[in-house]
Amino acid sequence: MQRKHNHINTKKNSKHSSKVKSNTMQKNKDIRLLMTFIILAFSVYIISAFATTAMTISDNSKKIADLNSKIVAEQIKNDQLKQTMQKIDTPEYKTQIARQRDGLVLPTEVIFVNVLAEDNAKK
Numbered sequence: 001m002q003r004k005h006n007h008i009n010t011k012k013n014s015k016h017s018s019k020v021k022s023n024t025m026q027k028n029k030d031i032r033l034l035m036t037f038i039i040l041a042f043s044v045y046i047i048s049a050f051a052t053t054a055m056t057i058s059d060n061s062k063k064i065a066d067l068n069s070k071i072v073a074e075q076i077k078n079d080q081l082k083q084t085m086q087k088i089d090t091p092e093y094k095t096q097i098a099r100q101r102d103g104l105v106l107p108t109e110v111i112f113v114n115v116l117a118e119d120n121a122k123k
Contacts, residue, residue, distance in 0.1 A: 086091040098104040105111060 095106070
């Protein structure tokens with residue numbers, strides 16, 4: 001009789017143990033699925049962060065290139081202004097400005113006025 005009783009207990013234990021194994025296997029599958037989802041979500045986040053950073057770097061590189069070209073243009077203007085400032089103190093430049101802006105001439109120069117051109121301009 002004990003044998004039959006042991007055999008019945010063994011069957012019950014095996015059914016119980018297979019349910020436990022089944023539950024454990026299902027939990028393991030669920031954990032793997034959850035871990036796969038977490039890894040996938042993290043990967044998507046990392047890729048999007050990388051793409052955003054790459055676009056920002058690209059935009060900033062373009063801005064830097066534009067600013068560098070503006071700096072070069074301003075340096076050229078600065079050099080031209082320095083040259084003009086050096087010319088300002090020369091007698092030749094002062095004479096040139098007096099002729100252009102004020103219409104002045106040197107005392108030794110002779111001025112010719114084209115009267116016909118003035119008459120034609122009035123008509």
